[in-house]
Amino acid sequence: MNINKSLEKNRKKIIDQWFEATIKSYPPETARVLGRIKNRFDNPVGSATQESLENVFDQLLKDLDPGKLEDALDPVIRIRAVQKFTASDAVGFVFELKEIVKNILENAPGEDFDRKVDQVALAAFNRFMKCRESIFLIKATESKKRIHRAFERAGLVTELKDEDLL
Amino acid sequence: MSDELKPDELLDKVDHSPASGSWMDTTVQIRPGIFSYAAKPESLETLSAPNPRQWNPLDDDWKLPENWQEIIHNGIKERLEKFRTFKIFMDVCVRCGACADKCHFFLGTGDPLNMPVLRAELLRSVYRNDFTTAGKILSKIPGGEKLGGGRPMTVEVLKQWWYYFFQCTECRRCSVFCPYGIDTAEITIMGRELLNLLGLNIDWIATPVSNCYQTGNHLGIQPHAFKDMLDFFTEDIEEITGVNVEPQFNVKGADILFITPSGDVFADPGTYTCQGYMILFKYLKDKYDLNVTWSTYASEGGNFGFFTSHETMKRLNAKMYAEAKRLGVKWILGGECGHMWRVINQYMDTMNGPADFLEEPVNPITGTKFENAKSTKMVHITEFTADLIKHGKLELDKSRNSNRVMTFHDSCNPARGMGLLDEPRYCIQNVCDNFFEMPENTIREQTFCCGSGAGLNAGENIELRMAGALPRANAVKYVHDKFGVNTLGTICAIDRAALSTLCEYWVPEVEVYGVHELVGNALILPGEKKRETDLRMEPLPGMEDDDE
Numbered sequence: 001m002n003i004n005k006s007l008e009k010n011r012k013k014i015i016d017q018w019f020e021a022t023i024k025s026y027p028p029e030t031a032r033v034l035g036r037i038k039n040r041f042d043n044p045v046g047s048a049t050q051e052s053l054e055n056v057f058d059q060l061l062k063d064l065d066p067g068k069l070e071d072a073l074d075p076v077i078r079i080r081a082v083q084k085f086t087a088s089d090a091v092g093f094v095f096e097l098k099e100i101v102k103n104i105l106e107n108a109p110g111e112d113f114d115r116k117v118d119q120v121a122l123a124a125f126n127r128f129m130k131c132r133e134s135i136f137l138i139k140a141t142e143s144k145k146r147i148h149r150a151f152e153r154a155g156l157v158t159e160l161k162d163e164d165l166l
Numbered sequence: 167m168s169d170e171l172k173p174d175e176l177l178d179k180v181d182h183s184p185a186s187g188s189w190m191d192t193t194v195q196i197r198p199g200i201f202s203y204a205a206k207p208e209s210l211e212t213l214s215a216p217n218p219r220q221w222n223p224l225d226d227d228w229k230l231p232e233n234w235q236e237i238i239h240n241g242i243k244e245r246l247e248k249f250r251t252f253k254i255f256m257d258v259c260v261r262c263g264a265c266a267d268k269c270h271f272f273l274g275t276g277d278p279l280n281m282p283v284l285r286a287e288l289l290r291s292v293y294r295n296d297f298t299t300a301g302k303i304l305s306k307i308p309g310g311e312k313l314g315g316g317r318p319m320t321v322e323v324l325k326q327w328w329y330y331f332f333q334c335t336e337c338r339r340c341s342v343f344c345p346y347g348i349d350t351a352e353i354t355i356m357g358r359e360l361l362n363l364l365g366l367n368i369d370w371i372a373t374p375v376s377n378c379y380q381t382g383n384h385l386g387i388q389p390h391a392f393k394d395m396l397d398f399f400t401e402d403i404e405e406i407t408g409v410n411v412e413p414q415f416n417v418k419g420a421d422i423l424f425i426t427p428s429g430d431v432f433a434d435p436g437t438y439t440c441q442g443y444m445i446l447f448k449y450l451k452d453k454y455d456l457n458v459t460w461s462t463y464a465s466e467g468g469n470f471g472f473f474t475s476h477e478t479m480k481r482l483n484a485k486m487y488a489e490a491k492r493l494g495v496k497w498i499l500g501g502e503c504g505h506m507w508r509v510i511n512q513y514m515d516t517m518n519g520p521a522d523f524l525e526e527p528v529n530p531i532t533g534t535k536f537e538n539a540k541s542t543k544m545v546h547i548t549e550f551t552a553d554l555i556k557h558g559k560l561e562l563d564k565s566r567n568s569n570r571v572m573t574f575h576d577s578c579n580p581a582r583g584m585g586l587l588d589e590p591r592y593c594i595q596n597v598c599d600n601f602f603e604m605p606e607n608t609i610r611e612q613t614f615c616c617g618s619g620a621g622l623n624a625g626e627n628i629e630l631r632m633a634g635a636l637p638r639a640n641a642v643k644y645v646h647d648k649f650g651v652n653t654l655g656t657i658c659a660i661d662r663a664a665l666s667t668l669c670e671y672w673v674p675e676v677e678v679y680g681v682h683e684l685v686g687n688a689l690i691l692p693g694e695k696k697r698e699t700d701l702r703m704e705p706l707p708g709m710e711d712d713d714e
Contacts, residue, residue, distance in 0.1 A: 026276045027276070027277075027278050029278045029281075030272075030276045030277070030278050033266065033267045033272075034276065039607065040640070040644075041605045041607050041608050041637070041640060041641055041644070042267065042607060043267070043273070044273060044274075044636050044637050044640040045273060045274070045276065045636070048640070078671075078672070079274075079633075079636060082274075082629045082632040082633045082636075083274075083275060083276055083629075083633060084197065084275065084276070084277065134670075134671060135628060135629065135632065135671065138628065138667055138670055138671060139625055139628045142625050142628075142667060143625045
């Protein structure tokens with residue numbers, strides 16, 4: 001059986017274990033809450049994590065498209081970028097997939113699969129950096145706007161557009 | 167009730183990763199991006215608040231007074247005697263865990279100490295140790311403290327208090343789910359009040375409080391600058407509508423005194439909401455001869471004193487009544503603000519009232535009595551406008567907002583603090599064609615906080631704000647994806663600023679509007695010219711090509 005077929009056949013089992021491993025990166029009392037999704041609005045972290053992992057897994061069955069891969073990773077990474085994770089912890093859950101797949105599939109998935117997972121990790125890191133940059137940009141713009149407005153009110157500068165503040 | 171967490175699991179088996187042991191022993195790690203800067207000494211000095219000094223939360227030494235433990239102990243004692251709610255809330259919690267997964271900060275940050283029950287336990291554990299008989303006895307037995315859920319007050323505990331009581335927006339969503347009705351916001355309020363006894367406020371609260379106390383508003387804007395800003399809006403509105411809507415200030419004998427948060431006057435996009443009020447008052451003056459005055463003295467509806475202490479809240483709130491009395495108005499109309507309305511609805515009447523020199527509010531145009539404002543004498547503007555619309559007193563052109571696909575964010579305090587749920591929706595639906603609700607467990611009484619309220623809309627704690635905003639943003643994103651919602655309406659000044667930033671990160675396609683900005687766009691002023699743009703100077707729907 002080729003690797004994609006085996007992966008597809010074990011889709012649910014793999015994603016469930018991957019989800020559990022990812023949620024375990026939170027403190028245990030938090031993981032207990034986030035690990036049970038009854039309603040996506042009551043548990044946004046759990047549901048976004050689940051959604052991302054499913055979409056990333058489906059990408060793995062195709063030829064990897066870096067853009068689509070980053071989009072699939074966005075919900076989970078966007079959240080982890082504002083939580084108490086180091087950069088490596090924020091994206092480290094991707095590598096768990098290698099071990100999980102090895103344990104579940106009867107035949108070893110091979111180097112190609114490992115390389116694909118590495119690509120997912122790199123895409124996750126790219127998206128993580130974009131989110132962090134976005135956070136800093138928002139922070140900088142907010143404070144620039146505040147300071148600028150004070151000068152503006154005092155009549156010391158003329159009106160600037162948002163683009164000029166970036 | 168949450169079935170994920172059982173009492174024993176929640177407290178007895180709590181085990182932080184990677185550290186081991188009970189949450190009670192955890193040394194707090196104060197993380198940049200989460201905490202807000204310490205209050206500047208000069209801001210504390212304005213109010214003669216205790217222990218003004220330069221200090222840094224990241225330093226080991228917080229420069230506390232020598233007898234700080236005694237101050238805290240006496241502070242708790244005094245408050246237990248003074249506030250019956252505080253005493254009950256300290257005793258009555260059975261740790262059922264129903265609140266645990268209801269807090270936006272817990273859901274967003276994943277930090278277990280942001281579960282409302284554990285945040286409250288930070289204070290409750292000291293209460294048990296120092297003030298309950300069982301706690302006192304058990305503290306003398308080895309291991310007894312843990313058995314009784316008590317612990318002594320140490321510097322580490324104090325740091326935990328400071329870190330986590332400034333990670334609560336006092337939104338009260340958790341209290342909706344508490345079977346005992348414990349208002350966890352009140353525990354945070356008490357926690358912050360105790361911290362203030364040691365000079366442990368954050369600057370984003372202390373400096374606005376100081377400004378407000380000295381000049382009448384949080385931003386410290388002096389009367390002439392306040393007037394300049396509204397004059398500037400008058401010019402913009404005249405350019406758009408051809409009508410001069412010049413407001414009046416400090417007019418004795420006016421019918422109504424209007425007070426709104428200063429954020430509406432100085433911070434975008436609240437400034438457009440402010441222009442909406444000005445258009446409405448001009449309309450009511452021309453059509454019905456209603457005389458509304460602004461005040462450059464009571465130039466702040468918000469009250470950051472509420473986030474400091476009861477005493478400070480009272481001092482800042484007093485100017486509203488003082489100004490209403492000085493001007494001799496009939497009653498007060500309040501703008502779109504959040505916590506301002508909790509202060510008015512739940513505290514003002516007994517704090518600085520009764521305002522028996524004012525009249526029981528009646529809408530002079532429709533004759534409607536505002537029963538719920540009978541005692542406070544202060545009416546919410548969306549209730550006032552909804553009443554005018556209901557009686558057909560406003561001429562509105564909805565098509566001017568037809569490019570707005572709306573949803574509505576219930577601001578925590580008007581929704582949970584005074585039950586104002588339908589009036590803003592009624593206004594929106596009468597000035598916009600497209601309105602979609604977010605899922606029911608994220609709106610009305612169950613609304614999710616913006617994550618920046620109660621004085622936490624600072625810049626340095628941006629990661630906390632974005633994490634706390636996640637549950638709200640998640641619901642906004644849902645209606646954006648499903649219905650093409652592009653506009654988030656709200657009736658709170660902090661929301662207008664905070665939601666704009668959270669949308670930038672989580673749902674960049676959505677813009678934030680105040681309800682009266684939409685009213686201002688739709689309202690047809692007597693004698694106005696054909697409008698080509700909305701209040702943001704963007705082309706009206708159907709006018710996009712007229713620029714060329």
